[in-house]
Amino acid sequence: MKAACWQGTRDIRIENVPEPRIINPRDILVRVTSTAICGSDLHLYNNKFPGMTKGDIMGHECMGVVVEVGSGIKNLKEGDRVVVPCTIACGACFYCKQGQYSACDNSNPNPVESEKILGYPGCGMFGYAAITGSYAGGQAEYIRVPFGDVGPIKVPEGVPDEQVLFLSDILPTGWMGAANCGVQPGDIVAVWGAGPVGQMAIRSLLVQGAERVIVIDNVQERLDIAARCGAEAFNSDNGDVYEHLLDETGGRGPDACLDAVGMEAHGHGVMDVVDRVKQVVKIETDRPAVLREMFKCVRKAGTISLLGVYGGLVDSLPMGVAFNKGVTFRMGQVRVQALEHMLLDLILKGKIHPDEIITHTIGLDDVADAYNMFNDKTDGCLKVVMKPGMGREPEVRVRSAAKEVVTSRP
Amino acid sequence: MPKDRASASYYEKGEQISAVVTVQKTAAEVYDAWAGLSGLPRFIEELDVVARAGTRALWKGNSHGESFEWESEVLNEEPNRLIAWKASATAPVQNAGSVTLKELPYRRGTEVRVVIDYVPPRGAVADRVNKMMRGDPEELLRIAMFRFRQWMETGEIATTRGQPSARKPGRDEEGSKDEKKIATSAKEGR
Numbered sequence: 260m261k262a263a264c265w266q267g268t269r270d271i272r273i274e275n276v277p278e279p280r281i282i283n284p285r286d287i288l289v290r291v292t293s294t295a296i297c298g299s300d301l302h303l304y305n306n307k308f309p310g311m312t313k314g315d316i317m318g319h320e321c322m323g324v325v326v327e328v329g330s331g332i333k334n335l336k337e338g339d340r341v342v343v344p345c346t347i348a349c350g351a352c353f354y355c356k357q358g359q360y361s362a363c364d365n366s367n368p369n370p371v372e373s374e375k376i377l378g379y380p381g382c383g384m385f386g387y388a389a390i391t392g393s394y395a396g397g398q399a400e401y402i403r404v405p406f407g408d409v410g411p412i413k414v415p416e417g418v419p420d421e422q423v424l425f426l427s428d429i430l431p432t433g434w435m436g437a438a439n440c441g442v443q444p445g446d447i448v449a450v451w452g453a454g455p456v457g458q459m460a461i462r463s464l465l466v467q468g469a470e471r472v473i474v475i476d477n478v479q480e481r482l483d484i485a486a487r488c489g490a491e492a493f494n495s496d497n498g499d500v501y502e503h504l505l506d507e508t509g510g511r512g513p514d515a516c517l518d519a520v521g522m523e524a525h526g527h528g529v530m531d532v533v534d535r536v537k538q539v540v541k542i543e544t545d546r547p548a549v550l551r552e553m554f555k556c557v558r559k560a561g562t563i564s565l566l567g568v569y570g571g572l573v574d575s576l577p578m579g580v581a582f583n584k585g586v587t588f589r590m591g592q593v594r595v596q597a598l599e600h601m602l603l604d605l606i607l608k609g610k611i612h613p614d615e616i617i618t619h620t621i622g623l624d625d626v627a628d629a630y631n632m633f634n635d636k637t638d639g640c641l642k643v644v645m646k647p648g649m650g651r652e653p654e655v656r657v658r659s660a661a662k663e664v665v666t667s668r669p
Numbered sequence: 670m671p672k673d674r675a676s677a678s679y680y681e682k683g684e685q686i687s688a689v690v691t692v693q694k695t696a697a698e699v700y701d702a703w704a705g706l707s708g709l710p711r712f713i714e715e716l717d718v719v720a721r722a723g724t725r726a727l728w729k730g731n732s733h734g735e736s737f738e739w740e741s742e743v744l745n746e747e748p749n750r751l752i753a754w755k756a757s758a759t760a761p762v763q764n765a766g767s768v769t770l771k772e773l774p775y776r777r778g779t780e781v782r783v784v785i786d787y788v789p790p791r792g793a794v795a796d797r798v799n800k801m802m803r804g805d806p807e808e809l810l811r812i813a814m815f816r817f818r819q820w821m822e823t824g825e826i827a828t829t830r831g832q833p834s835a836r837k838p839g840r841d842e843e844g845s846k847d848e849k850k851i852a853t854s855a856k857e858g859r
Contacts, residue, residue: 264835274835282832283825314836331824351822353693353778365819368827371812380815383827395832403832406823 261647262316262399263626268306271317271630273623279395279403284331287407289343293420294321294397294623296643297345297428298454301634303388309376310389319345319385320427321397322420325411332408341411343397343404344595345428347383350409361592366406367392382592397427398626400647412599415607421614421644422606425459430602430613432593433459433519436566437467439589440515447471449504449513449556450490451549453481455642456566457519458616461490464517466610473507475500480639484616504556512558518565520549547576554580565590616642622649679755679765679786686807688814689782692821696749696772696779702821703752703768705743712820713813715801726754732801737761762798763788781817783810 264274279288297320302308322342325335335341347367348360355363363382367373370380373390383405386396395403404411414423437460440448448469450457453476464472465488474490476482482492493503504513553563554577563586581588605611618641621629629643679685692699702708706726710716716730721743729738739760745753745767753767764787771780787806790798802809819826 260833262833262835276833276835279833280831282828282830285823285825312834312836314834316834349819349823351693352818353691356693365823366827368829369812370815371808374811392827393829395829395834399833405827 260400261623262395263318263623263645264313265303265311265315265317266313269304269631269634271304271627273626274314276316276399278401281327281329282403283405284329285406285408286329287325287332287335287341287404287411288327289321289323289341289402289404289411290326291321291323291397291400291402291647292340293323293424294318294399294645294647295424295427295429296320296398296626296629296633296645298456299387300630304630304634308388310372310393312389312393315386315388315393316395316399317386318396318398319387320424320429321385321402322414322424322427323402325407326401328407334408335411335413340414340416342414342423342426342599343385343402344410344412344426344431344599345384346410346592346595347385347392347394347405348409348596349406350596355409355596358594358597360409360594360596369393398623398645400623410596412603414603418607419614421617421620422612423603424644425455425613426595426599426602426606428593428595429455429459430463430611431595431598432456432566433461434463434598434602435591435593436460436517436519436564437463437469439564439591440464440467440469440517440562441587441589442467442469442515444468445470446514447473447508448515448517449473449475449553450517450519451475451553452519453478453485453490453492454519455616457481457517458485458488458641459613460517460519460566461485462488462611462613465489466605473504473513478636481641484641488612488615500552501556508558512556512561514558515562515564516553516557518549518553518563550576554584554586557584557586560585560587562587562589617644619643620649621645623647680763680788683763683786683788684806685784685786686810687782687784688807688811689780690814690818691773691778691780692818693778694821696770699770699779699781699821700749700752702817705746705752706754712817712826714816733803735797735801737797737801761794762790781814783814785810 260276260278261273262276263271266272281288300317303311325337325339325341328335346361348355348363349365352364361382366383367381369392373381376390381390383394384391385394412426433456442464446469448464450460450472453474461472461474472490473493474485475493475495477494477496479494482494486492557563618639623645626645632638632640633643705721706719707721709719715732718729720727724743726741726743740757741754742757743754745751749770751767751769755765756763764785766785769782816826
């Protein structure tokens with residue numbers, strides 16, 4: 260089968276690999292009908308996250324049709340349409356039983372690898388390096404899904420892939436980040452990052468009852484898409500974020516700040532230079548510009564919710580400011596399995612439209628160009644969906660919300 | 670794992686390794702799974718069989734192409750609490766081990782602690798053992814304990830062996846003997 264494989268820095272290639280097979284009784288095999296590139300795939304693409312081996316299959320957002328189930332699977336059968344969560348969860352360990360699926364004890368085949376680097380044994384995840392188990396990912400024609408009776412969620416026939424695909428990761432991620440803001444009536448929430456996760460967080464915050472959502476980015480097309488669903492956009496190239504937020508909140512600061520940017524944040528000034536140097540010499544893995552800004556902006560006794568992936572080490576955070584303000588921090592890898600049923604219901608009821616952010620739909624063969632475009636934010640790219648069954652398409656098809664943006668450019 | 674345990678090593682010139690995990694099962698369920706040591710091959714892939722006859726236990730297995738076998742005496746068995754053993758004098762590596770179980774209140778699971786004392790082998794035996802172990806003994810024990818928890822809680826052992834990739838040969842373990850073993854053990858079901 261064809262699969263998008265990691266071959267080094269900024270080098271993703273389609274390779275011919277064997278089709279997966281059932282290995283454990285609770286495995287299922289899925290023929291992938293749609294798969295997406297996630298912002299966190301870019302950390303691997305740019306080789307900023309350790310533990311990939313040349314030839315590993317990428318991708319942790321996918322859905323498709325069940326083609327085979329292991330002997331231990333009772334709730335799914337051949338022909339079912341399912342969305343596959345990005346993280347793998349056993350459903351039986353201490354954490355899974357409490358709904359903390361992304362802390363699963365049993366889904367990582369090499370938890371010691373994670374323990375050595377991070378100090379704890381992390382859960383398994385598709386297409387994401389040694390510390391999450393080096394599972395083959397979903398940017399391929401087929402995927403083997405362990406614990407297929409816990410994660411994959413059945414979707415009804417007749418609902419297009421595009422509406423439900425993001426249940427795999429970014430919609431529940433955005434929802435969890437929003438929920439971690441603990442929105443109260445009247446709350447103003449500031450969201451850093453109008454990328455795919457930021458877009459999902461904005462929509463989730465509005466459904467959860469935020470009075471106002473202010474989104475900060477410097478890519479105007481992304482801000483425009485966010486504004487169309489009800490957020491107030493601020494382009495950080497046009498002024499000081501702190502001053503803007505204080506002004507917009509009557510001098511208080513936002514009740515909650517949500518980071519949907521993470522370790523590759525583009526900062527300014529001397530701290531950014533220091534962070535970049537540290538990152539190159541590998542004494543700091545992450546560049547925490549947004550995090551520092553949120554410390555400064557959040558109102559006293561407010562909440563900071565972290566969604567952007569932080570890979571490891573962060574230096575020089577003004578903890579004294581956070582302490583004296585009495586900030587609440589909430590963060591964590593998404594618990595897809597705890598949220599997917601409720602979110603599918605919201606989608607089917609038309610309360611949330613994840614497909615609004617898709618700017619490009621292509622065949623799997625064009626994956627290298629797609630990574631390049633998404634990474635460099637060219638061609639108005641916000642979210643790429645790949646259709647392994649589509650074959651080689653002569654051109655990129657632009658659709659959905661960003662269409663006007665792309666076509667109206669001079 | 671810290672080595673500042675109260676108990677000294679069992680052997681005068683020995684090493685001690687230990688590992689502890691918490692399993693979401695009762696002490697009785699965990700004890701039953703060990704089945705007086707004969708349950709071990711279900712989650713320690715290098716072991717083919719541990720055969721009990723009275724207080725004697727015969728351990729047989731192979732790892733990285735080398736087979737091994739030794740006999741041990743079960744020194745102590747308390748249902749749902751502990752089992753302890755000591756290898757016979759003829760064993761290639763002198764070793765003694767114990768598993769102790771501590772069930773936590775409020776259904777928080779059971780702490781399973783394994784302590785193994787051994788005398789590091791020398792000469793030709795050491796070469797064979799190193800070939801079989803290929804790693805830090807305490808880390809291997811810890812991996813085994815994680816696998817034990819996976820087996821107990823989910824009925825299978827998480828693996829990527831046999832999955833597709835475009836890795837160059839030698840970088841993955843596809844087709845290894847261990848893979849066959851895991852696939853077989855998983856089929857037993859629970």
